[in-house]
Amino acid sequence: MIRVLLADDEELIRAALAALLGLEPDLDVVAQAADGRAAVDAALAHRPDVAVVDLGMPVLDGLQVTAELARALPACAVVILTGRGRPAHPTRALTAGAKGFLVKGAPGGALADVIRRVHGGGRYVDPALAAEALAAPSCPLTPRELEVLRLAEHGTPAAVIARRTRLSAGTVRNYLAAATQKLGVTSRAEAYLLAHRHGWL
Template identity: 75%
Template sequence: MIRVLLADDEELVRVAVAALLGLEPDIEVVAQAADGAGAVTATLAHRPDVAVVDLEMPGLTGIEVAAELTRARPECAVVVLTGHGRPGHLRKALAAGARGFLPKGSPGGALADVIRRVHAGGRYVDPSLAADALTLPACPLSPRELETLRLAEFGTPVAVIARRVHLSDGTARNHLSAAVQKLGAADRAEAVRIARDNGWL
């Protein structure tokens, strides 16, 4: 019997997936969690074989959960589910140690098949996401531009960003302007979104 943990902040989705997996003769859902920290705690307490985690959860994201479980309990295979699969997320999830990456819109039996595959030591990546990830362009931003853009993510004032990276206000502003221009964005917020979607941040 393959022991599974499910983590998703949307209760309806989590309960529905648990019910679906409950129909499988060789899979048992042994724990559920509504956020990332709960997923880590429940995994350490219940010792599932496979943890199925949502990409976007409160607290720790699915990618952060994958990284934590890979460190704390490497024998537990992590599958990341996503409502909007982006190639950048795929790269980060795999780098964090996830063994599976699957869109939530996949056919009903797909998750059970992926659970079996990763439990047997294999990997699974949605083919269309894998193809997109292979064709991602290289990051056009310099390390300094990436650093200032990362700090700008939450609307941080330029003066604060400049202090954190030990630059003058004008130089920090120039790096941010260059990042916005190189990414073809309308503003800093859009530049951050583009960089995140492509896995550069």
């Protein structure tokens, strides 16, 4: 039996996935979680073979859960599920340590097949997203520029971002100006939206 953890903040989706996987004779859903921190705790408690993790969850997102499990429970293969995949997401997921990346609109039996594949040591990335990733532009921003831009989402003042990043307010403004210039837009709000649309954040 392949022991599976399901983590998704939408209870209806989590229950539907559990029911679907419960029909498979070789899969056993041993734990469920509604947020990223609970997913990590459940994985450490139950030691699943495969964790199926939603990309967008509260407390810790799917990429953060993947990175934590890669460190704390390397024998557990992670499959990331998303309802809104962006071209950059599969690359970021694989870099974090995920073995699979699947969109929620995939055919019914696809998730079970992907779980078996990653449990066997393979990898899987949704073909449509993989093709988009190959055609998508690469991110021109540095990790620091991305970090500052991510924190600027709701028009957060430079002084607040500076405290969170332990940078000076002037340095924060410089990073935001550099990001805006590199992306060819006129404001940090536009820069954020463009970076988010490409999946760089």
